[in-house]
Amino acid sequence: MKRLQGTPRIDGFRMPGEFEQHKGTYMIWPERPDNWRLGAKPAQRVFAEVATAISEFEPITVCVSADQFANARQMLPAEVRVVEMSSNDAWVRDCGPSFVTNGKELRGIDWRFNAWGGLVDGLYFPWDKDDAVAQKICELEDADSYRTGGFVLEGGSIHTDGDGTAVVTEECLLSEGRNPHFSKEQIEDMLCNYLNVEKVIWLRRGIYLDETNGHVDNIFCFARPGEALLAWCEDESDPQYEISAENLKILENETDARGRKIKVHKLVLPTPVLITEEESGGVDAIEGTLPRNVGDRLAASYVNFYLVNGGVIFPMFGDKNDERARKTLEKVFPDRRVVGIYAREILLGGGNIHCITQQVPSGGR
Amino acid sequence: MKRLQGTPRIDGFRMPGEFEQHKGTYMIWPERPDNWRLGAKPAQRVFAEVATAISEFEPITVCVSADQFANARQMLPAEVRVVEMSSNDAWVRDCGPSFVTNGKELRGIDWRFNAWGGLVDGLYFPWDKDDAVAQKICELEDADSYRTGGFVLEGGSIHTDGDGTAVVTEECLLSEGRNPHFSKEQIEDMLCNYLNVEKVIWLRRGIYLDETNGHVDNIFCFARPGEALLAWCEDESDPQYEISAENLKILENETDARGRKIKVHKLVLPTPVLITEEESGGVDAIEGTLPRNVGDRLAASYVNFYLVNGGVIFPMFGDKNDERARKTLEKVFPDRRVVGIYAREILLGGGNIHCITQQVPSGGR
Numbered sequence: 001m002k003r004l005q006g007t008p009r010i011d012g013f014r015m016p017g018e019f020e021q022h023k024g025t026y027m028i029w030p031e032r033p034d035n036w037r038l039g040a041k042p043a044q045r046v047f048a049e050v051a052t053a054i055s056e057f058e059p060i061t062v063c064v065s066a067d068q069f070a071n072a073r074q075m076l077p078a079e080v081r082v083v084e085m086s087s088n089d090a091w092v093r094d095c096g097p098s099f100v101t102n103g104k105e106l107r108g109i110d111w112r113f114n115a116w117g118g119l120v121d122g123l124y125f126p127w128d129k130d131d132a133v134a135q136k137i138c139e140l141e142d143a144d145s146y147r148t149g150g151f152v153l154e155g156g157s158i159h160t161d162g163d164g165t166a167v168v169t170e171e172c173l174l175s176e177g178r179n180p181h182f183s184k185e186q187i188e189d190m191l192c193n194y195l196n197v198e199k200v201i202w203l204r205r206g207i208y209l210d211e212t213n214g215h216v217d218n219i220f221c222f223a224r225p226g227e228a229l230l231a232w233c234e235d236e237s238d239p240q241y242e243i244s245a246e247n248l249k250i251l252e253n254e255t256d257a258r259g260r261k262i263k264v265h266k267l268v269l270p271t272p273v274l275i276t277e278e279e280s281g282g283v284d285a286i287e288g289t290l291p292r293n294v295g296d297r298l299a300a301s302y303v304n305f306y307l308v309n310g311g312v313i314f315p316m317f318g319d320k321n322d323e324r325a326r327k328t329l330e331k332v333f334p335d336r337r338v339v340g341i342y343a344r345e346i347l348l349g350g351g352n353i354h355c356i357t358q359q360v361p362s363g364g365r
Numbered sequence: 366m367k368r369l370q371g372t373p374r375i376d377g378f379r380m381p382g383e384f385e386q387h388k389g390t391y392m393i394w395p396e397r398p399d400n401w402r403l404g405a406k407p408a409q410r411v412f413a414e415v416a417t418a419i420s421e422f423e424p425i426t427v428c429v430s431a432d433q434f435a436n437a438r439q440m441l442p443a444e445v446r447v448v449e450m451s452s453n454d455a456w457v458r459d460c461g462p463s464f465v466t467n468g469k470e471l472r473g474i475d476w477r478f479n480a481w482g483g484l485v486d487g488l489y490f491p492w493d494k495d496d497a498v499a500q501k502i503c504e505l506e507d508a509d510s511y512r513t514g515g516f517v518l519e520g521g522s523i524h525t526d527g528d529g530t531a532v533v534t535e536e537c538l539l540s541e542g543r544n545p546h547f548s549k550e551q552i553e554d555m556l557c558n559y560l561n562v563e564k565v566i567w568l569r570r571g572i573y574l575d576e577t578n579g580h581v582d583n584i585f586c587f588a589r590p591g592e593a594l595l596a597w598c599e600d601e602s603d604p605q606y607e608i609s610a611e612n613l614k615i616l617e618n619e620t621d622a623r624g625r626k627i628k629v630h631k632l633v634l635p636t637p638v639l640i641t642e643e644e645s646g647g648v649d650a651i652e653g654t655l656p657r658n659v660g661d662r663l664a665a666s667y668v669n670f671y672l673v674n675g676g677v678i679f680p681m682f683g684d685k686n687d688e689r690a691r692k693t694l695e696k697v698f699p700d701r702r703v704v705g706i707y708a709r710e711i712l713l714g715g716g717n718i719h720c721i722t723q724q725v726p727s728g729g730r
Contacts (some may be wrong), residue, residue: 066494069497069501070497073504078509081366081507082366083504086431086449132434136434139438140505144443
């Protein structure tokens with residue numbers, strides 16, 4: 001497949017909203033023992049649950065290293081397509097391509113990936129295999145790709161409404177470890193040219209202590225053009241309260257690219273989730289990888305759900321708010337089946353269901 | 366994708382002839398320096414030529430290890446799809462799946478692979494990655510597969526006419542390193558059940574000194590039902606003369622599954638090709654891999670061509686008979702464009718163009 005010159009904007013391609021029809025989904029199989037406890041076996045079981053849930057809605061491909069291929073093939077149902085692919089970890093939302101379409105053809109944006117901050121505050125080293133994932137998925141999809149060699153971005157740091165608007169956080173996109181040579185305006189230009197949007201809404205910060213430098217996909221998500229969900233904290237003494245309130249204010253004072261006010265649904269957060277001694281003890285200590293220390297607070301959020309054709313797959317934490325979150329999602333997505341998966345194991349690795357999935361849009365509008 | 370019980374015969378699937386319409390082709394990128402001289406760089410250039418030639422006739426996917434991915438992607442034209450896959454070497458004809466179809470659905474036969482003879486007279490050790498290739502290609506094609514866990518076979522050791530007949534050699538299929546516990550009748554039963562043929566024609570031996578124990582695909586090939594090519598030696602003092610003559614006699618005294626006499630075209634062989642000192646010197650010496658010694662005679666044969674949609678891609682050796690071979694192919698395949706590729710580098714690795722390609726039939730008849 002080709003590496004394309006130019007930009008999606010010039011070529012008339014746009015990034016659809018996640019809520020639009022999918023051709024399918026990609027995931028990556030987790031295995032590194034310095035991030036996933038107990039040799040990643042508990043995480044693999046939950047990843048398999050997520051893949052199985054997705055397979056009930058749309059085609060799903062799981063990318064697996066040569067060493068784990070046979071094990072993954074056995075743990076996943078036959079409906080799941082399993083393909084060999086090396087990676088440094090399992091976050092296809094961030095290292096995978098962002099697909100764009102002109103309604104007929106599919107193309108990928110292959111953003112430069114540097115493990116959420118490179119040598120400044122990246123989460124592991126090296127990240128070369130992750131950085132090759134987007135191109136490999138594009139090859140599998142027979143899709144030509146745009147490579148932004150000089151511009152670092154992760155798919156989880158952007159959300160689009162498919163209708164001219166992108167939402168990001170300053171905490172992430174202006175972080176020192178990504179594109180320090182770019183001004184805010186230059187970054188906005190890149191987003192407009194590659195996602196083919198006319199407007200970028202800048203939230204301030206993401207979820208408290210989110211190791212991705214506050215990815216937008218853990219705190220905010222479009223349900224459809226003009227309507228969105230925001231992770232919401234009810235405890236005024238919690239540092240998260242101010243973060244969510246500040247973002248709400250920004251959204252209330254904004255309009256989208258089409259001049260609409262955005263209707264914001266508050267999606268309650270779970271009670272703070274801390275790493276237990278047993279959980280921390282199951283992780284290999286390796287120089288250069290973010291440690292998982294006892295008592296560390298994890299960036300748990302129900303907003304880290306994934307929209308599939310006809311469904312919503314959302315993380316549960318065994319928390320009193322799990323069912324409140326489900327009700328909100330059922331209200332906001334009345335036409336989708338809402339599926340909850342107990343996802344603490346994914347959270348322990350640093351993200352959640354949205355972070356481990358990447359949609360391939362169907363191409364048609 | 367599923368592992369299927371039963372057999373293609375029971376399920377109504379047959380293996381089409383290679384001359385029938387293809388959906389596309391698979392190849393594997395060469396790299397092991399104990400088989401391919403000079404770090405496989407000269408071979409990679411010729412493999413790229415073959416892939417490029419195929420891409421002018423039908424879709425082609427090249428499977429490449431993680432380490433070689435970027436290099437292969439750069440050396441291959443954009444029309445070629447490149448996917449990551451580990452392997453022990455580059456012979457997809459032999460370790461890849463044999464596809465069968467019922468006219469609507471495609472399925473793969475995943476024969477057990479043991480590197481042409483396992484611990485008896487196999488050509489390298491280990492071969493575990495090769496043995497996983499067929500399933501991985503089936504996953505890529507969304508094809509369920511039959512695994513013959515207790516039966517060893519390589520795709521290059523069989524040819525079918527798509528119409529009830531298979532042709533094999535005794536030298537290979539009855540060799541000690543493959544299925545010593547099976548009688549000739551049991552092996553014939555396996556072929557009938559998996560390829561869904563009614564008749565197996567047993568040639569005696571393959572090309573002289575062929576390290577695959579005389580694969581049929583180096584000496585014989587169906588052009589269409591009832592018509593075939595046989596590698597032919599004109600030098601009565603050459604050991605190959607008797608081998609070819611013996612096979613011709615067998616064919617002349619046989620009919621195919623439909624009762625037809627088989628019209629056999631003689632395809633002349635090139636002058637014997639010997640390994641030069643320079644060629645031998647470029648190969649790493651590694652315990653357990655067949656060495657490439659100076660003066661060894663290679664199993665050069667024009668019959669090791671590959672049929673693509675509307676074309677024939679055949680190996681040339683810089684030999685006086687190259688043009689004679691082309692003329693024969695043009696006569697036997699008047700509706701196909703005949704493309705010759707100088708393929709000595711492939712031959713140095715132990716096979717030729719047919720050995721490094723595997724067709725995916727289109728599924729329809």
